[in-house]
Each structure stands twice: as structure tokens, then as C-alpha cells.
Amino acid sequence: MSQDILPTNPEKPLGGRYQIINKLGAGGFGRTFLAEDLHLPGHPQCVVKQLKPQTSEPETLAMARRLFDTEAEVLYQLGNHDQIPRLLAHFEDNEEFYLAQEFIEGEPLTKEFAKGQPWTESQVIDLLQDILQVLAFVHEQQVIHRDIKPPNLIRRQGDGKIVLIDFGAVKQVSSQVVNPETGETNLTISIGTKGYMPNEQLAGTPRFSSDVYAVGMLGIQALTGVHPKSMGEDPQTGEMVWREHAPHVSPELAGILDKMVCYDFRDRYPTAADALAALQNLLGSRQDSLLITSSSGLKDTLPSQKRQPTPDELALAEELTEVDTNLGETNIWVPTEFPVQSSEDNHDTTVSLFRRQPSVDAPQTRVPPKTKLRLIPRQWVKLWPWLAVLTAVGVTFVVTKTVFSPQFAGRAVNRSGVLADQPSTPTPTQPTTPKPPPRKLTAEELQKEGERLKAAGKYQEALTFYDQAIALKPKFAEAYGGRCYCLNKLEKFSEAMVACNDALDLKPKYPEAMWGKGNAYQQQKRLTKALALYEQAIIKKPKFAEAWVSRGMVLQSLGRSYEALWAVDRAIDLERNSADAWTTKGEALWELGRWDEAIVALDKALELQPNHPEALKLRQQARKEMGR
Known part of the structure; x- marks a missing residue:
């Protein structure tokens, strides 16, 4: 030195x-x-x-x-x-x-911005909320930061939260100068960094809204990947021209950012608390719109008139429910009452793991397999008479060729992954030609079968197929990831940790494995490590609903109810039918004193899963304390 x-x-x-x-x-x-x-x-x-x-x-x-x-x-x-x-x-x-x-261990936001890659809108909202929450506290103390910029924002290593540093004490004291003509002292407060500093701050009169401007510029930089110094200005108004660099941004968020970076400080949000409130109102309105959509969407998709199916149609539907799921795309039938379309076709089969784990046998709001029918667009209903005839002929042919084909008759997959024959009663029409030797399943087919069993809650059986897949393909990250998930569900957390580490060794940017490892840590009460892994998983896969729920669960366990509420709201935006997310939301709202909202959230959780143990417990507590 x-x-x-x-x-x-x-x-x-x-x-x-x-x-x-x-x-x-x-x-x-x-x-x-x-x-x-x-x-x-x-x-x-x-x-x-x-x-x-x-x-x-x-x-x-x-x-x-x-x-x-x-x-x-x-x-x-x-x-x-x-x-x-x-x-x-x-x-x-x-x-x-x-x-x-x-001393704060972590990395400055500068490193995250260094690549110049645009962030997703949800990531930007997360960042804005994180900064504005702490800045609102600063403004409440009648303090203006004056130099909010990426180097002064540290993402803490332990929990991934943003820490605000360098409050200008150095700059205020060191900017003390003496006027040589008058001998009077004057404090120069035009402190800041070009690109993040508005005009009134350059003129030496910073305001609370000057900090709001800086945070808005950070949000725009994250959305666009463009440094503020490289942004253009409208020559007539002096306003920042940035939307052309972020065509993916929603009008609502863009409007909030525009107001944060207005040229005239009188047109900005006066304080960080005001900007934070606008952001939360945006999130609240999105949640409300989702509620309206979920209640009215089905009505819009149903035919305006109903009719009774004919006996032939009923018979055809009965046949189709017995067809292998691979023929699901041909299962067309107009029932008397249209059921809600099952989300099973597009459903992520992973199930979040928390300190409270729902039973795999808990009731689910799904249509049973034999009645899982695809919704038909309204315009096709008028063509039903022709579709019925064509479908009956076409499907009958496919069913006959598939179900009754000698090639597949009496075949099943045995435990060694081989298509084997099952005893059957010979008929006079059976061919007498020699049967082909059994075909071994590939690693990918074995892993796919493991996924099917995992989705069905048959975790021990799924492990057998994952192990067979790994035996054929030792560097199969997804098979290790499946093992990790199943072992967590079987409460073998140490073994799950090993499987997750194996998956991450093979595929370091594997969000499901990060999440699974976090689950293992969470069940071992190592909450800080779990939270860090959930954050990493979300960074890699921003729309990972289960990871958002897990993050909210851990934050609530750590007593950070406000952050937990934000996390589970993001999860609910992505997947509305998570009883764990609604339960955690109810718990967080209760802790924050928002009792009426908490009861609504808990009722929603119990609607989705009537026997959810934590939701039942909290709802009983609410009845006892509030009498309803």
C-alpha cells in the first residue's frame, strides 16, 4: 500500500x-x-x-x-x-x-448491470421495491441520499437484499470551501453522479424527489440495458426518451418510471414513499384484474346455449375416456355441462416444499382423469354434427389400430425398463409368427416415466426409474433433479442434498435443482442458505412460481412479513392455485395487522385445499380472535 x-x-x-x-x-x-x-x-x-x-x-x-x-x-x-x-x-x-x-459482504449493482442485458419487468419491479423501501425510511428521517447509483447499492451475499451505502457524509464535509473575497463558508451540495442526478441537484438544491429521480433512472437502466448517459432527451420538453429501448415494458410500469424521472421536480413523486405506493397500487390492480379474469373467463368461453348429448355421443365419450392419454388431442365431445378446463396439461408438476408440507393425498381441484375434457371454442360448436361423424370414424379407427394391434397387445414395462409380454388368453386369430425381442427403454424414456410417477405422487417408484436412467446416462442432470425432488418429498433431506449437488455439478444454471437444494436446507432449518438458493433460482427463472412461494415462506419464517407478502403475490400472479402461497399470504397479512385481507387469503387457501393444516390453524385463530 x-x-x-x-x-x-x-x-x-x-x-x-x-x-x-x-x-x-x-x-x-x-x-x-x-x-x-x-x-x-x-x-x-x-x-x-x-x-x-x-x-x-x-x-x-x-x-x-x-x-x-x-x-x-x-x-x-x-x-x-x-x-x-x-x-x-x-x-x-x-x-x-x-x-x-x-462491513457488508456482497457485490455492487454495477456488476449486475455490466453485461448490458435488459432485465424482465418482474425483476425490475423487485429492484425498485427493494430500493424504495429503504429509501422511504431514509426520507422519513429527513435525509436526502444525493448519490444513488449502482456502486452505492450492494446486493448482500447472505440474503440477496439491496443495501444502500455512502450517505454523503464524506462529500458534505469535504466539500466545505471558503470564499476568498467574503471569508464566509459555504457548503456545496451539488453532489451526485451524471446520469442519475436531476437538474435541481446540479443547481445545488436537492430534494427528496431528486433521490426518486435516481431510482427511476436505475429502473430504466435495468429495463433497457442502456446507461443513463447514453439516453436521449426530447429537445422540446427535456424529458428522457427511453421507451424505444424497452418495447417489452407494460404501459403501467412505464408510466410510473416516466413520473419518477420527470424533468420538473414538481411533476415527480415527492418522496420514495409516494413512488413505492404507486408501485404497490400497480401490483394490487394486477392482482384484482386476475381475480376478475379467473371468475369471468370461463363464462366467456362457454357456448351461449346448452343441449343434451345424444346416446351415440355418450357412447362415443365413454369409449374415448378409455383411450391412452397419447390420444388426448382427439378427445372431442360437447358435454351437457362444460367442466372447468384442467390445468394438468400445462401444469408444472413440481410441488413446493416448505416447513409445512401439504399431504400428497390432499384433495385437489382437478377434474378426474376419465372426465378430463378439453374446452372447445364457441365457433366449433355449430359444426358439431359434422365433427361428431368425422371424430367417431377417425377416433374409432385410431383406437382400433392402437388398442387392438397385436404389436401392443399384452405389453407392459417391467422393473428393468423392458417392454415385456404379459400372459393373455390366446385366441384363434392371434398370429403365429415369432414375437420380436423386447426393447429396452432409453434413458430419456425412463426419466420421462419417472416424471409421470413423480407427478402422481409415487415418489419411491419414481426413484427406481431415475436410477435406471442414470445407470444408462451417468451425466443426466434432469434425472438427478428428479431424484432430489422425490427424496425431499420422502423427507430424506441429506440424500436430496447430494442429488441436487450432482445435478448442479452437471448443470450449474439449473433453477429446479437450486430450488430443490433450498428445500433441503429449509427442512433442516438453515433458512438463510435456503433463501439465497431460492433467490438464485428466481434470477435464473423469473417465472418460477414454486421458488417465489418458497422464498415467501422463508421470509415469513424470518419475520420479514412485508417481503414475504411481496414474494407470494408474485407467486400468485404466476400460479393462482397454490394453497401454500395463499396460506403464507394470509399469515403475512395477519402479522402486518391487515386482518380482513388475511381472512380472505386463508379462505382462498382452504377453498383450494380444505385440509391444509397451516391454513386451518390460522383460520381457527382468526375466528377465535375476531369472532368470524
């Missing part, structure tokens, strides 16, 4: 307490060092910031000292927030000012 960046006496602990280890950074206003606190057991690491006023004039130093003490008091107060580094101490050494702050 070169002498010009060291404190006055590097060998002597600063303030008799902080031993410098190395330099972290340096700028025009001061220097930052990594240090050890010699007064605490184990000598924990911390960050020491050196503040150097630009003059040695006594009056300037006196004012700098007063400003330093005032700012230190503010930072002590701000450090009560989980996402702001705690100020450990402030002191003076050889007429130089120092701050000792908590």
Missing part, C-alpha cells in the same frame, strides 16, 4: 482501536479502508472512511467538525435499518475525521 493513501501513522491503530488492513477505494473526497476492530473479540472487520476537508483554515475545520458530528448522528439513526450499514463509531485523529461502519 503506497504511503500517499495511508492515514498519518499507519502502524498505529486509528483512534487506538481500528487497525488498517488494506485500501478499499479512494476518491476526491476521501479514502476508504478495510480495518479490524481491536476492541472486540475476534477482531471483526469493518470499513473505515477517512474524511479530509480541502482546507486547514481553523474556521473551516470548526464548521467541518460540526457538520461531521451532525451527519454522524444521522447515520447512527439510519443504521437502525437492516439495509443500511450501521455506523460503529466516529472520531478525530490528527485533525482528520473518520467513520467506522459495518
Whole structure:
């Protein structure tokens, strides 16, 4: 470490307490060092910031000292927030000012922006909410940050949350200057970074809305992958022109961002709390629209008139329900009452694992297999007489060729993965030609059978097929992922961890394996590790509903109800029929004192799964405490 960046006496602990280890950074206003606190057991690491006023004039130093003490008091107060580094101490050494702050392990947002890849809208909303929540707290303390930018936002290693650093104390004290003509001191507060700093801040009059502007620019940068300095401006209005770089953004989110970065501060959200409220209203309106859609969507898809099926149609439907599922696309029939279309065809067969695990035998709101019928568009109903004839002829031919073909008669898959013969009563019409030798299933076919059994809740049987697939194809990541899931469901968490690690060794960016490993950690009560894995899975697969639910569950277990509520709302946006998500939402709302909303969420959970143990428990508690 070169002498010009060291404190006055590097060998002597600063303030008799902080031993410098190395330099972290340096700028025009001061220097930052990594240090050890010699007064605490184990000598924990911390960050020491050196503040150097630009003059040695006594009056300037006196004012700098007063400003330093005032700012230190503010930072002590701000450090009560989980996402702001705690100020450990402030002191003076050889007429130089120092701050000792908590050391945050993590990476600056700069690294996430470095690739220049546009983020999804849900990722941007997550980021905006994370920053605005902590910034709202800062504004409540009557503090303006003045320099919100990617390097001052650290994604904490432990839980993936954004930590807001560098509150300008260094800049305020070090910007103290003396007017040579009047001898008066003046604090220059036009602090900030080009691209994230609005005009009023450049003029030296920052406002709370100046911070809102910076956060809005961060959101636009994340959506577009373009640095704010590279954005164009409307020559007439001075407003930022950015939407052409983000054609995928919704009009609602775009409107919020436009308001955050308005040229005139009077047209922006006045504070971070106002911007956060607008964002939450957007999410609330989306949830309401989903509720309306789910209740009215079926009505719009049904024919306006119903009729009774003919006996021939009923007979045909009875035949079709016996056809192998591979012929599902030909199962066309107009029933008397149209059932709700089962989501089974497009349903992700993974099931979230939490500290409360629903029974695999719990009732599900699905149409039984023999009555799973595809909804038919309204315009096809008028053509039914012709379709019925064509379907009856076509399907009868397919069924006859498939079901009664000698090639498939009496065949089944045995435990070794071989298509084998089953005993059958010979008939005079059976061919006398020799049968072909049994065909071994491929690794992919075995894995697919394992997935089918897993979806049916037959986890032990599914393991057999996954093991056979791995025996044929040792580097089969998806088969290891299936093993991980099944072992978690069988409560063999240590074995599940091994299987997940095997899957991740073969496929490092495998979100389902990250989620499965997180489930194993969660069941072992290692919640911080589980949360980190869920966050990684969501980054890799933003629409991974089960991972969002798992994240919400862990956050609620950690007592972070507000964050948990946000996570499960995202999950419900993606998959409305998750009883676990609605239960966690009810629990979070209850903890936040929003009792009426909590009861609605719990009732929804019990509608989806009447025997959900945690939902039942919480609903009984609500009846006891609220009488309803």
C-alpha cells in the first residue's frame, strides 16, 4: 500500500482501536479502508472512511467538525435499518475525521448491470421495491441520499437484499470551501453522479424527489440495458426518451418510471414513499384484474346455449375416456355441462416444499382423469354434427389400430425398463409368427416415466426409474433433479442434498435443482442458505412460481412479513392455485395487522385445499380472535 493513501501513522491503530488492513477505494473526497476492530473479540472487520476537508483554515475545520458530528448522528439513526450499514463509531485523529461502519459482504449493482442485458419487468419491479423501501425510511428521517447509483447499492451475499451505502457524509464535509473575497463558508451540495442526478441537484438544491429521480433512472437502466448517459432527451420538453429501448415494458410500469424521472421536480413523486405506493397500487390492480379474469373467463368461453348429448355421443365419450392419454388431442365431445378446463396439461408438476408440507393425498381441484375434457371454442360448436361423424370414424379407427394391434397387445414395462409380454388368453386369430425381442427403454424414456410417477405422487417408484436412467446416462442432470425432488418429498433431506449437488455439478444454471437444494436446507432449518438458493433460482427463472412461494415462506419464517407478502403475490400472479402461497399470504397479512385481507387469503387457501393444516390453524385463530 503506497504511503500517499495511508492515514498519518499507519502502524498505529486509528483512534487506538481500528487497525488498517488494506485500501478499499479512494476518491476526491476521501479514502476508504478495510480495518479490524481491536476492541472486540475476534477482531471483526469493518470499513473505515477517512474524511479530509480541502482546507486547514481553523474556521473551516470548526464548521467541518460540526457538520461531521451532525451527519454522524444521522447515520447512527439510519443504521437502525437492516439495509443500511450501521455506523460503529466516529472520531478525530490528527485533525482528520473518520467513520467506522459495518462491513457488508456482497457485490455492487454495477456488476449486475455490466453485461448490458435488459432485465424482465418482474425483476425490475423487485429492484425498485427493494430500493424504495429503504429509501422511504431514509426520507422519513429527513435525509436526502444525493448519490444513488449502482456502486452505492450492494446486493448482500447472505440474503440477496439491496443495501444502500455512502450517505454523503464524506462529500458534505469535504466539500466545505471558503470564499476568498467574503471569508464566509459555504457548503456545496451539488453532489451526485451524471446520469442519475436531476437538474435541481446540479443547481445545488436537492430534494427528496431528486433521490426518486435516481431510482427511476436505475429502473430504466435495468429495463433497457442502456446507461443513463447514453439516453436521449426530447429537445422540446427535456424529458428522457427511453421507451424505444424497452418495447417489452407494460404501459403501467412505464408510466410510473416516466413520473419518477420527470424533468420538473414538481411533476415527480415527492418522496420514495409516494413512488413505492404507486408501485404497490400497480401490483394490487394486477392482482384484482386476475381475480376478475379467473371468475369471468370461463363464462366467456362457454357456448351461449346448452343441449343434451345424444346416446351415440355418450357412447362415443365413454369409449374415448378409455383411450391412452397419447390420444388426448382427439378427445372431442360437447358435454351437457362444460367442466372447468384442467390445468394438468400445462401444469408444472413440481410441488413446493416448505416447513409445512401439504399431504400428497390432499384433495385437489382437478377434474378426474376419465372426465378430463378439453374446452372447445364457441365457433366449433355449430359444426358439431359434422365433427361428431368425422371424430367417431377417425377416433374409432385410431383406437382400433392402437388398442387392438397385436404389436401392443399384452405389453407392459417391467422393473428393468423392458417392454415385456404379459400372459393373455390366446385366441384363434392371434398370429403365429415369432414375437420380436423386447426393447429396452432409453434413458430419456425412463426419466420421462419417472416424471409421470413423480407427478402422481409415487415418489419411491419414481426413484427406481431415475436410477435406471442414470445407470444408462451417468451425466443426466434432469434425472438427478428428479431424484432430489422425490427424496425431499420422502423427507430424506441429506440424500436430496447430494442429488441436487450432482445435478448442479452437471448443470450449474439449473433453477429446479437450486430450488430443490433450498428445500433441503429449509427442512433442516438453515433458512438463510435456503433463501439465497431460492433467490438464485428466481434470477435464473423469473417465472418460477414454486421458488417465489418458497422464498415467501422463508421470509415469513424470518419475520420479514412485508417481503414475504411481496414474494407470494408474485407467486400468485404466476400460479393462482397454490394453497401454500395463499396460506403464507394470509399469515403475512395477519402479522402486518391487515386482518380482513388475511381472512380472505386463508379462505382462498382452504377453498383450494380444505385440509391444509397451516391454513386451518390460522383460520381457527382468526375466528377465535375476531369472532368470524
